[in-house]
Amino acid sequence: xxxxxxxxxxxxxxxxxxxxxxxxxxxxxxxxxxxxxxxxxxxxxxxxxxxxxxxxxxxxxxxxxxxxxxxxxxxxxxxxxxxxxxxxxxxxxxxxxxxxxxxxxxxxxxxxxxxxxxxxxxxxxxxxxxxxxxxxxxxxxxxxxxxxxxxxxxxxxxxxxxxxxxxxxxxxxxxxxxxxxxxxxxxxxxxxxxxxxxxxxxxxxxxxxxxxxxxxxxxxxxxxxxxxxxxxxxxxxxxxxxxxxxxxxxxxxxxxxxxxxxxxxxxxxxxxxxxxxxxxxxxxxxxxxxxxxxxxxxxxxxxxxxxxxxxxxxxxxxxxxxxxxxxxxxxxxxxxxxxxxxxxxxxxxxxxxxxxxxxxxxxxxxxxxxxxxxxxxxxxxxxxxxxxx
Amino acid sequence: xxxxxxxxxxxxxxxxxxxxxxxxxxxxxxxxxxxxxxxxxxxxxxxxxxxxxxxxxxxxxxxxxxxxxxxxxxxxxxxxxxxxxxxxxxxxxxxxxxxxxxxxxxxxxxxxxxxxxxxxxxxxxxxxxxxxxxxxxxxxxxxxxxxxxxxxxxxxxxxxxxxxxxxxxxxxxxxxxxxxxxxxxxxxxxxxxxxxxxxxxxxxxxxxxxxxxxxxxxxxxxxxxxxxxxxxxxxxxxxxxxxxxxxxxxxxxxxxxxxxxxxxxxxxxxxxxxxxxxxxxxxxxxxxxxxxxxxxxxxxxxxxxxxxxxxxxxxxxxxxxxxx
Ligand SMILES: [Zn+2]
Numbered sequence: 001x002x003x004x005x006x007x008x009x010x011x012x013x014x015x016x017x018x019x020x021x022x023x024x025x026x027x028x029x030x031x032x033x034x035x036x037x038x039x040x041x042x043x044x045x046x047x048x049x050x051x052x053x054x055x056x057x058x059x060x061x062x063x064x065x066x067x068x069x070x071x072x073x074x075x076x077x078x079x080x081x082x083x084x085x086x087x088x089x090x091x092x093x094x095x096x097x098x099x100x101x102x103x104x105x106x107x108x109x110x111x112x113x114x115x116x117x118x119x120x121x122x123x124x125x126x127x128x129x130x131x132x133x134x135x136x137x138x139x140x141x142x143x144x145x146x147x148x149x150x151x152x153x154x155x156x157x158x159x160x161x162x163x164x165x166x167x168x169x170x171x172x173x174x175x176x177x178x179x180x181x182x183x184x185x186x187x188x189x190x191x192x193x194x195x196x197x198x199x200x201x202x203x204x205x206x207x208x209x210x211x212x213x214x215x216x217x218x219x220x221x222x223x224x225x226x227x228x229x230x231x232x233x234x235x236x237x238x239x240x241x242x243x244x245x246x247x248x249x250x251x252x253x254x255x256x257x258x259x260x261x262x263x264x265x266x267x268x269x270x271x272x273x274x275x276x277x278x279x280x281x282x283x284x285x286x287x288x289x290x291x292x293x294x295x296x297x298x299x300x301x302x303x304x305x306x307x308x309x310x311x312x313x314x315x316x317x318x319x320x321x322x323x324x325x326x327x328x329x330x331x332x333x334x335x336x337x338x339x340x341x342x343x344x345x346x347x348x349x350x351x352x353x354x355x356x357x358x359x360x361x362x363x364x365x366x367x368x369x370x371x372x373x374x375x376x377x378x379x380x381x382x383x384x385x386x387x388x389x
Numbered sequence: 390x391x392x393x394x395x396x397x398x399x400x401x402x403x404x405x406x407x408x409x410x411x412x413x414x415x416x417x418x419x420x421x422x423x424x425x426x427x428x429x430x431x432x433x434x435x436x437x438x439x440x441x442x443x444x445x446x447x448x449x450x451x452x453x454x455x456x457x458x459x460x461x462x463x464x465x466x467x468x469x470x471x472x473x474x475x476x477x478x479x480x481x482x483x484x485x486x487x488x489x490x491x492x493x494x495x496x497x498x499x500x501x502x503x504x505x506x507x508x509x510x511x512x513x514x515x516x517x518x519x520x521x522x523x524x525x526x527x528x529x530x531x532x533x534x535x536x537x538x539x540x541x542x543x544x545x546x547x548x549x550x551x552x553x554x555x556x557x558x559x560x561x562x563x564x565x566x567x568x569x570x571x572x573x574x575x576x577x578x579x580x581x582x583x584x585x586x587x588x589x590x591x592x593x594x595x596x597x598x599x600x601x602x603x604x605x606x607x608x609x610x611x612x613x614x615x616x617x618x619x620x621x622x623x624x625x626x627x628x629x630x631x632x633x634x635x636x637x638x639x640x641x642x643x644x645x646x647x648x649x650x651x652x653x654x655x656x657x658x659x660x661x662x663x664x665x666x667x668x669x670x671x672x673x674x675x676x677x678x679x680x681x682x683x684x685x686x687x688x689x690x691x692x693x694x695x696x697x698x699x700x701x702x703x704x705x706x707x708x709x710x711x712x713x
Pocket of ligand 1: 615626628
């Protein structure tokens with residue numbers, strides 16, 4: 001039994017549906033198509049899959065997808081909570097399953113009709129009385145009930161403490177849009193964005209403007225995780241998982257951790273980062289490109305700080321001269337991210353991480369030894385480092 | 390439910406054939422550009438520019454003669470009262486396109502915007518005609534009105550010498566009209582109820598707190614073991630694990646720790662822009678609620694505020710803050 005998850009598993013196949021604003025079909029249909037594509041890309045058959053994992057928020061049961069895709073017996077299945085925080089949590093599950101022999105090939109998926117179906121921008125509201133609903137009940141009466149509003153609350157304080165401005169946030173959006181313009185899968189393919197347009201766009205929840213907020217997308221993404229031994233015999237270059245970790249922090253609420261001594265602290269992101277570096281033996285200086293979870297532009301800055309690419313409070317300075325762009329220090333969200341490609345709860349980012357390692361991104365940096373991929377912010381979260389086999 | 394799959398594919402293929410098409414009809418002005426129509430327009434619009442209506446002033450202007458207001462451009466080719474009838478020329482490709490949308494469930498139509506450009510001022514006696522091209526049909530969009538497609542047309546205006554004098558683009562949305570609920574809920578009095586704010590869910594761990602609010606108090610839970618104050622309430626103290634607790638009442642005095650100004654989406658029952666703040670209460674805990682009676686631009690971090698408990702809709706009481 002391994003005592004570390006370092007180099008215990010690799011991503012060998014990726015797949016996705018088209019990303020649209022109205023898929024015209026069920027989430028199960030999207031999940032099935034993404035899964036089938038991932039299995040095919042891995043060079044496997046559905047019968048090779050014996051493990052499946054997804055988000056608690058996914059509406060498509062593992063066994064429903066399994067029947068649709070033609071997967072037979074399963075010896076591992078699990079779910080990870082906390083929305084986008086689960087994006088690498090599901091990878092953590094898959095790696096643990098492979099490392100412990102609970103499964104040989106784990107299919108990881110997420111599919112949603114995020115625009116034509118239930119939209120997160122519509123906010124939380126009633127439902128069964130769970131501890132989760134009691135939590136939201138502290139915010140629904142005053143109208144603080146959308147992801148943009150919760151993130152804006154922390155963003156306002158962050159800007160106050162660091163001097164970061166809306167124009168600094170814009171650099172995240174502009175760098176990513178520059179990538180999306182070259183990515184045919186992206187909603188903003190061939191649609192550039194200027195600083196003036198970013199600044200002139202309407203405010204959604206001040207201080208966040210329209211382009212600081214991610215897409216709402218219909219679509220699905222999936223990938224296949226197997227052991228390094230199995231990976232070596234498969235057709236596509238595998239992305240080795242150097243480290244993978246989850247964390248919840250002290251005084252954690254889901255999106256509304258407003259009662260921490262320092263409102264802008266993200267101990268859960270710090271803790272994921274620490275585990276990623278310790279497990280892999282790597283540091284920020286070893287990372288050539290990154291896929292940084294970007295439901296909103298500001299959360300990219302905070303993660304750059306938590307992962308140690310710059311000091312706390314200095315992310316705006318770090319990115320100001322183009323660090324996130326293709327020729328910058330840390331080419332980031334080279335697919336356009338969730339701001340400009342699609343919002344698939346971070347799973348489209350996992351696929352981009354694999355493309356970066358393979359050297360097949362539409363904005364491919366010259367160096368691709370190691371790639372960081374992260375998950376949702378403001379919630380219990382997760383992250384991983386991918387490397388060459 | 391909007392059409393999907395192969396039906397949608399066939400439909401969109403059919404639409405493609407219309408992109409770039411001239412609609413097949415030329416609009417010819419019923420009257421030459423003339424002083425009477427210009428005067429009526431200027432009166433209706435409240436435009437008193439002398440160059441349009443006063444021959445003497447116009448003669449001294451840069452134009453040297455009477456000219457028509459540029460924004461009147463489209464008026465010269467409009468069809469008059471007859472436009473309101475349903476009858477249309479069977480050769481009209483634009484109407485034909487709209488009928489295809491109607492037949493596929495996209496029967497709603499709304500004009501969304503227009504842009505115009507004027508090449509020269511029109512003079513009295515000019516004869517205006519126009520041709521219209523279907524420039525673009527968007528991909529399917531999910532809009533606030535429903536699922537639909539935007540149609541862009543471009544109309545080019547020419548004079549008696551076949552010289553372009555201006556153009557206008559027009560964008561309409563053809564959309565599937567959303568199903569409307571049969572009957573809105575009504576209060577017992579029979580009067581339609583106005584939208585109310587979202588209610589908190591009540592259960593063992595928070596109901597007492599809302600009961601305090603109903604009595605006009607902003608309560609803070611206090612651990613009986615270590616006397617630590619905590620908010621939001623929970624059944625056990627994270628410091629000493631005591632399950633015994635009581636509560637104190639806050640003075641409601643505090644300072645803004647952070648805040649947001651919510652503009653989108655607008656949820657029924659709330660008034661926008663809506664200010665919500667995390668407030669440091671003087672007792673040491675934080676509380677999240679609205680800041681009211683303040684210009685959103687005047688709210689700032691560190692601002693002193695005072696809570697009062699008040700009705701925020703017909704029934705619900707909530708502690709809200711005002712500048713202190
Ligand atoms: Zn205690």
